[in-house]
Amino acid sequence: MSNSPMSSTHDVLAHGTHTQDRFQWRDTGLGFSPVTISLHWIVAALVLAIIGIEIALVASPNVELARVLNLLGAILFPISAYRFWARVTSWHPLPLGTPNPVEVIVSRSVATALALAMVLLPVAAWLAKSAAGQLVELPGGWIIPSPMHPNAQAAQVFDVLFKIGVTPFVLGLALHIFGACKNHFVLKNDALKRMLGKRVEL
Numbered sequence: 001m002s003n004s005p006m007s008s009t010h011d012v013l014a015h016g017t018h019t020q021d022r023f024q025w026r027d028t029g030l031g032f033s034p035v036t037i038s039l040h041w042i043v044a045a046l047v048l049a050i051i052g053i054e055i056a057l058v059a060s061p062n063v064e065l066a067r068v069l070n071l072l073g074a075i076l077f078p079i080s081a082y083r084f085w086a087r088v089t090s091w092h093p094l095p096l097g098t099p100n101p102v103e104v105i106v107s108r109s110v111a112t113a114l115a116l117a118m119v120l121l122p123v124a125a126w127l128a129k130s131a132a133g134q135l136v137e138l139p140g141g142w143i144i145p146s147p148m149h150p151n152a153q154a155a156q157v158f159d160v161l162f163k164i165g166v167t168p169f170v171l172g173l174a175l176h177i178f179g180a181c182k183n184h185f186v187l188k189n190d191a192l193k194r195m196l197g198k199r200v201e202l
């Protein structure tokens with residue numbers, strides 16, 4: 001399957017119609033698959049929980065909460081790896097209404113960058129902690145093995161890379177949520193409802 005810019009709207013619709021009678025594992029030109037929708041909201045819940053826990057840990061450090069944070073990051077990584085692969089190898093459903101093409105390109109690029117960030121940031125956090133000689137502990141006494149020996153210089157590099165990644169990620173997420181709210185409350189289209197599973201006629 002391809003997202004080739006040369007593909008016509010007719011191709012997208014024909015492909016979508018073709019897969020409508022079977023369980024839709026992958027996104028088509030007509031809509032998101034139930035798999036994409038479920039994983040999107042699971043990832044959103046994980047990310048919002050991680051951000052909440054990070055803020056709570058800055059306010060008052062807590063070992064048990066830090067372990068829960070590590071567990072959420074460990075769950076997020078494989079789901080995000082699949083989601084990023086599925087995003088770049090599937091059709092992105094056609095936009096609703098008559099949107100500005102620049103907005104469509106920006107919103108899709110931001111969404112894909114968010115999906116990629118969800119793969120890279122947990123790895124950067126794991127490498128930064130490992131290089132700093134910190135154990136990545138999980139609830140129940142489990143430990144995620146460290147891929148390297150402690151190394152102060154490497155720890156600094158991974159820490160800087162993580163912080164460089166987090167800032168555009170938070171800005172991108174704010175823009176993404178702003179876009180969803182604008183579509184829902186200002187443009188009053190079904191973009192958010194489609195992401196909540198509503199079947200939308202194009």
Ligand code: HEM
Pocket residue numbers: 036040043044047083087111112114115118173176177180191192193194195
């Ligand atoms: C409350 C939070 C969120 C809201 C309200 C929201 C809303 C939406 C909506 C309405 C769409 C459909 C856009 C379209 O029609 O093209 C979408 C797609 C998408 N969103 Fe979100 N989103 C949220 C959080 C997140 C988070 C945390 C991530 C990743 C870190 C994310 C990544 C994506 C991606 C990659 C897509 C494209 C479809 C896919 O492959 O899943 N979103 N989002």
